[in-house]
Amino acid sequence: MSLVVYLAAFVFGMTPVLLFRRPRRALRNPLTVSTCAAIVLGALVFVCAAPATLATVNELTGVPNFGAPLTYSVLCAYSCAVLVLLINWRGGSRELVRRRVLRTVTAYGLLMTAIVVLFLLAEADTERLRDLDTYYANTPFMREMILLYLLGHSAAMLVMCAVCVKWGREVGGPLRTGLRLILVGALLDLVGFQVAKYTAIVARWNGHDLDFLSTTLAPPMASLAALLCSAGYLLPSVAAQRRAWTDHRRLAPLWSLVRSVSTAPKPPTAWWELPRARLQWREVSIHDALLALAPYFDHTVRERARDAALRAGRSPHGARLTAEAAMVADAARRAAAGEEPPESAGTYRLHATEVLGTGGLVELAQALHRSSAPDATPDGAVPSPLPGTLTEPEEPHVA
Incomplete structure (x- = not known):
């Protein structure tokens, strides 16, 4: 016994x-x-x-x-x-x-x-x-x-x-x-x-x-x-860690695009670091990168991409995500190429920075993932979706 x-x-x-x-x-x-x-x-x-x-x-x-x-x-x-x-x-x-x-x-x-x-x-x-x-x-x-x-x-x-x-x-x-x-x-x-x-x-x-x-x-x-x-x-707690792991993985497209711009120091991590800690660092780093890219946001690119998405039948929220993804991709291209900020640049607050938690960043990352070309073209054309992916934006994610 x-x-x-x-x-x-x-x-x-x-x-x-x-x-x-x-x-x-x-x-x-x-x-x-x-x-x-x-x-x-x-x-x-x-x-x-x-x-x-x-x-x-x-x-x-x-x-x-x-x-x-x-x-x-x-x-x-x-x-x-x-x-x-x-x-x-x-x-x-x-x-x-x-x-x-x-x-x-x-x-x-x-x-x-x-x-x-x-x-x-x-x-x-x-x-x-x-x-x-x-x-x-x-x-x-x-x-x-x-x-x-x-x-x-x-x-x-x-x-x-x-x-x-x-x-x-x-x-x-x-x-x-x-x-x-x-x-x-x-x-x-x-x-x-x-x-x-x-x-x-x-x-x-x-x-x-x-x-x-x-x-x-x-x-x-x-x-x-x-x-x-x-x-x-x-x-x-286990469910929260699982959600954190899923969000960390879904942020990969956005992180791959902006990681070279981020200046956030990377803390020492081990292979066994819990997903929530990894997600927290990635979220902070992405926000830091988006702040650095803000001067390169071209509103002409965003507006054209939004109008094209609306004509394609997407919802206002989905069109906004598609437009912001195109604008961020264009800003990352300009920053990587060392170009000057566009004349149409100005203050703009992304949806990802308006909501609490990781949900907004995940939506932006998935909008990028659905695009066949990460870099938006300067004329604001909406990239066609990848083969086998959904053409409609996902529902708003709640972290």
Whole structure:
């Protein structure tokens, strides 16, 4: 059984690696820190609850069942970390988040202190590695300690369920899917783990033996619930990294055109650098290049390309993208050739610089990709599309 628990702890605990590859940068993000803390503490619960770990802790301390309050305290810390994660995930003003986190940490800190005090007051000299909850269900102070840790964990799971249900109605996409996974995990924890424990303990109070619910059913249900919650925590971040990788790849046509103009310093990166970091650098570099090309923007090229696109039946938004792509390509050609800025040059703000995020740049890059010739001709003709590509512009991209 210990081997299975350790394996679950390893799988559970390795998931933060995707979020914590750059420790200095990650420590500045409360959401990343709270996510990793919740997952690591969840893995630590499994490690502490393994019979082999309990026996080792009892032997090292010389106190029978000392592993019990240790495990229960770690479980309370995990419950606290889950609530802190939800608080940071939900967001709000910095002062409001800080106040809620402080209240949560204080409440569970007091709970952990009470668990240790109750254990010290109890008489639990018989070592129990698998059935301590039911064996000591009628023992003074041990009974209260067991109920206290269960109630503390139940409160955290109930709050998690309520938040996931309420917040799930307000969001969509990967975040909603992540919340649903967390909700399923929390419900499985409530029903499969906690209800099983409560039932077995109440049965002991009434002279019945349903210990198998606590010793056989509850542990695997808790493991499965924790893994589902872990997947729910990580899914939005993994989805964001996937979107960043896609946007980074779709920006390639625009980056190939303007990279020689950009003066943004390239930070040292490794092959394992996360996509969001790579995308952020490419976005900054492209904006820097577009700023350098602004004096070469020929409005005659843009206007002619726009009029030709409108006559071809494209939407106003699609025609604007096509025209701006032609103007940027013409500006890049002029800058590379060392020509003087055109007489019709003037101030103009690209659509890509008017919208937040990477969506506008991606649209501009795809407009360039759809052109058979990256360099627009000076007369403003609209380049014909590449074979096999769509002739209509894509819908506006939202990063």
